[in-house]
Amino acid sequence: MSRIDSVRAEIQRRIRTAPFHKFVLSLENGERALIEHPENLAFDPEPNGSEDCYIISGKLRLFISLSAVTGIYLADRDGAAA
Numbered sequence: 001m002s003r004i005d006s007v008r009a010e011i012q013r014r015i016r017t018a019p020f021h022k023f024v025l026s027l028e029n030g031e032r033a034l035i036e037h038p039e040n041l042a043f044d045p046e047p048n049g050s051e052d053c054y055i056i057s058g059k060l061r062l063f064i065s066l067s068a069v070t071g072i073y074l075a076d077r078d079g080a081a082a
Contacts, residue, residue: 004051004066007066011025011041020037021074022034022075024072025055026069026070033055033062034075035055035075040056040057
């Protein structure tokens with residue numbers, strides 16, 4: 001499994017968890033994107049699909065490649081990576 005497919009699978013796992021728990025995507029440029037709801041994220045869920053990912057988080061609007069994700073962490077109550 002490629003790293004991108006691993007990132008895709010982990011994001012899918014987190015957005016399907018019931019109840020949903022906020023999580024943070026850490027990006028290669030040092031930014032972090034808080035995912036507060038599953039609807040804040042849009043991407044191709046198919047293995048070997050497009051690497052494009054859209055994120056809406058507060059006032060933040062990102063269009064990234066899944067290859068830019070360097071870490072996925074549970075968020076604490078304040079939205080920081082736990």
